[in-house]
Amino acid sequence: MTFAELLDQIGGMGRFQVVHVALLVVPILLTASHNLLQNFSAAVPEHHCRIRLVGNGTDWHANHTEVTEEDLLWASIPKDASGKPEKCRRFVTPRWHLPNASADGGNETEVDTEPCHDGWIYDQSVFTNTIIMEWDLVCNLRTRRQMAQSIYMGGVLVGALVFGSLADRFGRKAIISWSYLQMAVSGVCTAFSPSLTAYCVFRFLVGMALSGIVLNCMSLVLEWVPTKVRTVAGTVVGYSATFGQIILPGLAYALPDWRWLQFTASMPFFAFFIYSWWFAESARWLVLSGKLEQAVQVLKKVAQFNGKKEEGEKLTTEVLKSSMQKELALAQTSYSVASLVRTRTVRRISCCISSVWFATSFAYYGLAMDLQNFGFSIYLIQVAFGSIDIPAKLGAAIGMSYIGRRTTQASSVILAGLAILANIFVPQDLRALRTSLAVLGKGCLASSFNCLYLYTGELYPTVIRQTGMGLGSTLARVGGIVAPMVRMTGEYFPYLPPLIYGTAPILSGIAAIFLPETLNVPLPDTIEEVESRRTSEQQSLPSKGQEQVLLQKMGQGNSREDGLC
Numbered sequence: 001m002t003f004a005e006l007l008d009q010i011g012g013m014g015r016f017q018v019v020h021v022a023l024l025v026v027p028i029l030l031t032a033s034h035n036l037l038q039n040f041s042a043a044v045p046e047h048h049c050r051i052r053l054v055g056n057g058t059d060w061h062a063n064h065t066e067v068t069e070e071d072l073l074w075a076s077i078p079k080d081a082s083g084k085p086e087k088c089r090r091f092v093t094p095r096w097h098l099p100n101a102s103a104d105g106g107n108e109t110e111v112d113t114e115p116c117h118d119g120w121i122y123d124q125s126v127f128t129n130t131i132i133m134e135w136d137l138v139c140n141l142r143t144r145r146q147m148a149q150s151i152y153m154g155g156v157l158v159g160a161l162v163f164g165s166l167a168d169r170f171g172r173k174a175i176i177s178w179s180y181l182q183m184a185v186s187g188v189c190t191a192f193s194p195s196l197t198a199y200c201v202f203r204f205l206v207g208m209a210l211s212g213i214v215l216n217c218m219s220l221v222l223e224w225v226p227t228k229v230r231t232v233a234g235t236v237v238g239y240s241a242t243f244g245q246i247i248l249p250g251l252a253y254a255l256p257d258w259r260w261l262q263f264t265a266s267m268p269f270f271a272f273f274i275y276s277w278w279f280a281e282s283a284r285w286l287v288l289s290g291k292l293e294q295a296v297q298v299l300k301k302v303a304q305f306n307g308k309k310e311e312g313e314k315l316t317t318e319v320l321k322s323s324m325q326k327e328l329a330l331a332q333t334s335y336s337v338a339s340l341v342r343t344r345t346v347r348r349i350s351c352c353i354s355s356v357w358f359a360t361s362f363a364y365y366g367l368a369m370d371l372q373n374f375g376f377s378i379y380l381i382q383v384a385f386g387s388i389d390i391p392a393k394l395g396a397a398i399g400m401s402y403i404g405r406r407t408t409q410a411s412s413v414i415l416a417g418l419a420i421l422a423n424i425f426v427p428q429d430l431r432a433l434r435t436s437l438a439v440l441g442k443g444c445l446a447s448s449f450n451c452l453y454l455y456t457g458e459l460y461p462t463v464i465r466q467t468g469m470g471l472g473s474t475l476a477r478v479g480g481i482v483a484p485m486v487r488m489t490g491e492y493f494p495y496l497p498p499l500i501y502g503t504a505p506i507l508s509g510i511a512a513i514f515l516p517e518t519l520n521v522p523l524p525d526t527i528e529e530v531e532s533r534r535t536s537e538q539q540s541l542p543s544k545g546q547e548q549v550l551l552q553k554m555g556q557g558n559s560r561e562d563g564l565c
Helices: 003-009 015-035 056-063 069-076 131-135 144-170 172-191 196-222 227-254 258-266 268-278 283-288 292-305 309-313 317-323 325-331 344-368 378-387 389-402 405-425 431-459 462-491 496-512 527-532 544-560
Strands: 047-049 089-091 113-115 120-122
Touching: 015 172, 015 196, 015 227, 015 258, 015 268, 015 292, 047 089, 069 089, 131 144, 131 196, 144 172, 144 196, 144 462, 172 196, 172 258, 172 268, 196 227, 227 258, 227 378, 227 389, 227 431, 258 268, 283 292, 283 317, 292 309, 292 317, 317 325, 344 405, 344 431, 344 462, 344 496, 344 527, 378 389, 378 431, 389 405, 389 431, 405 431, 405 496, 431 462, 462 496
Parallel strands: none
Antiparallel strands: 047 120, 089 113
16 A cells, blocks of 8 residues: 555545645745735835925025925926936025926036935825835935845745755654744834844845745645645645735735735734644654654544544554655665766756756746836736736646647746847837736746746656755745846846846746656656656656656655745
């Protein structure tokens, strides 16, 4: 009897599994919101220098009581090239003799103007308070916004490395409970941050917690549900992240102050932490860690919850050992990260698939964190960016099943890159077209992510599958860190960020063409099988049992995954 058959014996997809998956999926809604929260908490409102009334201006204003606020504005602030008030400079001496002197725009020299020494006035019609407004992260300090996002993504990377290893050592349940608590505490502390430095520190901790939650959520879901429903369960987790992106704009619209938004998105994790102690530790992990007695006790409780108490009482440590012989044998083999580049074929797989992981995440966050530049309501844009994932992920699943993994993977990233590059040639005033291309690009990147998780697991043999998934996840996090930094180059060369964001996916799509096709190909268990595989062998059809083995092994390898999209 296999472990999958053992799960079916104690209830299969019973009441325990349904409740377990539901309780694990709910927090993913808010982790997705935290991932893109800075689109709203760090939104940049319209702003200009604070108006200063000095010298003759006071007398002029006293003698001209009919003066309007607009007169005061144009007497003090020059116009930029688009006819709006200059954001970072004001007249050294207000033009009281001609309140609308700057109406012609762009004729004033820097000698006539000065920086905003007295601060800025912000438009509060959309956001009542953001970190930009609170700490004046504009003009000379405008790059601090991207820096804060990069620090957050650094936390996600560190969390994936730290909590992934800790979960293998101390178990999924303990680490996910700790991650809920860390998310709650650090998220609330972020809401009360007294300075930008404190904000960045706490956001780094939030990023770490997010990785711990997503990693162990996926593991606990896939390791407790039967093989035949793992694809559905994994899809539920993925779509919960999608709906989290759609919920975020509604939450941000109701809470236009960034502190209340951050606080509200963080507080529910205290409740998640409390009920997480009900979770059952992964029986697979307990067995592979040599804790057979604990595994038996957990399985008996699950059987009782599913109404299969009698079947549960029949379980013994000997039954578990016989059910997981293959997993125990593979766990005793020793491989390192060097195994990913030691042989020719595996080295080519590692280089090509890692470039796709990096480029997909890099372009994804380059688009997702730049919603204000499209000229529409940021709330509507976020809804569109979240909603496109629904058909995109479905399309990726259909493409992988009928066209093939390699073609679907390569075409999704190449099409995303082309959509991003096309926006360079679209005039700024064609906002609808620019937004449509960006939404198309984001949807293609979501399809790429959907394909990557399965494709990567199929490319690597069982003995290094977990290590290969960890490499891809790490490169994706690096892409998320670099993306905001590239955005800074737009201050000097406006077309450079979209050029880089569009080129990277296209190059990775070309690299994906050199990957082997895995549709209807038996899963390899050893590196030797990968190296000796011939093109003719890739056309052989797998049995139904081999497809089930794929999903079972992906459940083990997913302990290194984190749901970016």
